[in-house]
Amino acid sequence: MMSDRLQIIGYAVFAVVMLTVVPFFTVLAGRNDYLYTFTLIALLSIASAGVWITFAIGRINIGQSAYALVGGYVSAILVATYGVSFWLSIPLAGLFAACIAVVIGLPILRLRGVYFSMVTLVSTEVARLSALALPITKGAKGMVNLPMPGPIAIGGITLVPDFATLENPRIAFYYVAIILMLITFLLVWRLMRSRIGQLFVALQQNEDLAQSAGIDIARLRVIAYAISSFLGGVAGAVFSAVSQSVYPSSFTTQDSINFMLNCFLGGLGYVFGPIVGTFVLRFGWDLLFQAQRFQLLIYAAILIGLMLVLPNGLLSLIPSRKGAKR
């Protein structure tokens, strides 16, 4: 068992690398395209972290796209229609997604196993069709030409510049996404070490036993699901700013399935599994760009191979350390 302190140091090193070394060398090598790839990976791993939390209470969540879509629309509507600052819209999008998750979660979290999975899978479709049908989302036409994130200034000092004035907004979005990802995983890691985190694991192992031990399992499950959906909403909100648009098809069932795969691939027993899983899946797709029409074939073959060799996730490569670092 790796000590907490070692894990914190490891994570701090990872954070510094992601914030300095990676962007430095990416820009130095002139690989601007990777900046977007990393941005996307960071955002998708935030959403995947949410799915991972529902895994932690023993539920397979194939509905994260619904909340990412909700988050994207909330942010877009706040920014474009009501002129709210993009930065404020991120937490609001997350909170809105979490509120919906509480309402929907109360009944559906009673479901177990594949039944829960299926209901969440259906919820992605419900979100997409709602976005198509509601007037506030502008239906099929989507919300396009969204403004770039504005500046943040406190007392006359500009903390964050107006993205529209930047020479290279990609690097700015990179930092936004990476910082959000770092914060997310730090909090999830902390959460899993707290009392609530311990209870989550108890739920995963045996709900009935946990209930008979006097734990309010209904409340715990909703808390986990709300946190999960909050993260989905945040990821969706930032993505709507990156693409300056959001459509009913911005996050689909396929994304929901991918979020789940990210968690599996990284390893369900590891807090940082979703980062590793997302990185390998997305970056792998990027590298296989050279393979052109054989891209999907090679990608799928590698995925199956990994599953055969490492059925407990990539992080199980690191021997005998539970909850290990990246």
Place this chain on the structure above:
Amino acid sequence: MEQVLVNGLYLGAQYALIALGLTLIFALMNVLNFAHGQMYVLGGFVTYTVYGQWHLPFPVALVASAVSLALIGALLEKFLFRPVIRRSKRDESTMLLAAAVAFLFDAIILLVFGEKGRGVPKILNGVLNTGTIVIPYDRILVAALAVVFIAGFMAFMQFSKPGRAMRALAQDRTAAQLMGVNVNRYSNFGFALGALLAGLVGGLLVAIVGVNSGIGGAISTKAFLMVMIGGAGVVGGAIAGGLVLGMLEAVGLTVLHAYGDITYLVIFASLMIFLAIRPNGLMGKPWG
């Protein structure tokens, strides 16, 4: 309205056959087979090739679809699913494997059969028109075959030795093993049978709705829905779920015709509510 009910029944029969294979594999191995739809598409393309391109008789094509998919299913179980189930700490890992297999099949199907939607010459010409209902003869034949296949499958599960062994497995794996059922052999057999059913229905439906290389994922999702409505892992549930979903679509599309944009929204939302009220579907096992 008669036409709508006929549509619903007819769609339900197709759906039920699609759902059967999925629920069988789930019942035996607790694997949610994400590649079910891709198996359906593969079966469709086998029939397309044998009947549409080589001009062999349609029944031969159906047999070819069934046999090739059974073979694929058996190989998948033996070389992919069994090792992963054995070594993985969590049951759900098979979902990733199944999804990866779905990707692989998608890629292969696209490379081999191309991106175009395909169809075959009609197996029967003519239309039955009674005044209130209109059904083409080929659709009647396909629906009848679907019912025959479903009945055949149920009889097989009920009365044959492998069928009884598989039912025992589905009920309690450990107990079945203690009673002397060869678990590996019948898991393999069941997986092959599930894949066979997927291929068979894929081949059968090519005759009336064609086949399209990218539709596998959507078919899987639909099959999941039916299985959930009826109750996971129960043969009767899959049939009931298929019929209910078929009816729901047929009636919903007509009743909500004036509000078309929200038809599917209403169908899906009511499904969520239904499952929230009845967590195990119509007749599912409590553990899911």
Place this chain on the structure above:
Amino acid sequence: MANRRSALTFLGAASAIALTAALALPAFAANPVLKIGFVGVTSGPAAAWGTSNVRSMETLADMWNAAGGVTIGDVTYDLDIVTFDDQKDPKLAIQGMEKMAQEGIHYVVGPNVDDGAAAVRPVAEKNNIIYFPYAFPKELYTAPASNAVLGMIANYQSGPAIYKYLQDNKGVKTVAFLAANESDPLSQRDGGVAAAKALGLEVVADQDTYANDTTDFSPVVTPIVGLKPDLLVLSGVAPANAPLIIRAARELGYTGLISTETAQDAAVLKEGAGDLANGFISVGGASTPEIRSDEMVKFIETYTAKFGEYNDESNTKVYALQYIIDTLKANPAALENVDEFKKTIDGFSAPNPYLKDPEAKLSYVGSTSFGQKRQLAVPMVVNEYQNGEFVTLFVGQVD
């Protein structure tokens, strides 16, 4: 431990495969290489759209390269088509456009759908990429947007022309619309409904939708068939769905006309609906034998030899690359500077090699719809399916 080692071996093997695949690309060429990009969907249910794009581009590039390359200014280039499959996912479309920027590409064909086209806009504008989407939202082509050029006829342009023709020649009075419940088809339906109403047609159904993954369309078309409209418009219908809908409607006894405003493939219609598809009206580029030039026939032959089977959607999609190269020839400075390209657009004119008519010209249009020339003037050939092939109903123009 054995487990871990085999994992490493496996990863090694996997990267070796990836590397081999990367090296297997054609690397040697006598001429300097000019890269033209494609970002769009070549897998999944909508694979047909992007695939016909890619194959048109590759066929044309092969033909030109075999003939010694294309000469732009003083330099002769070999064309290299760089493709990226966005899987119809806007997140991947951005990634694809970033890849194109990384490759130093300034001209990209695609994306194929609305959400992708909207999502790549910031990347294209930042990186000086002109892109040619097959998506219809006007925001993409209207100022301040200036880097997107619509690659085909939009439904709000062809729709009115088709409805008018059918109103005048076939006595159509009532029309019903049917669309998949996705962004592109629904937007196209709304445009079509408005156009039909403007012509004084009675719209009897404008809300009927279906899921794009529907396999059996009987329940979907049953309510519409009961309304007995003179014309059934399949808005933005996917090529794979068109024959299924036609077949279901005809078998249920529908006798009116059926039309769509997008390009379709005759072979798909023939296999999927057979004779029931006779009379189905769609829109294509150089799509019928009566109007094709020898050059177009040669293109179709090369395409068929290369990929085994032609796709009639390429009658429209052959144009994008032709326009890019011809515009570059007209102003070689545009090779590196897309502002030069934008300047050239306004006065550009070149012979249309794919039509028999010697007067046919390639030019940029769109002033009426977008307030600026941001559309390829693909001839609007409205055709009718008859026994396995298309016959021309009429040829229209867009300005």
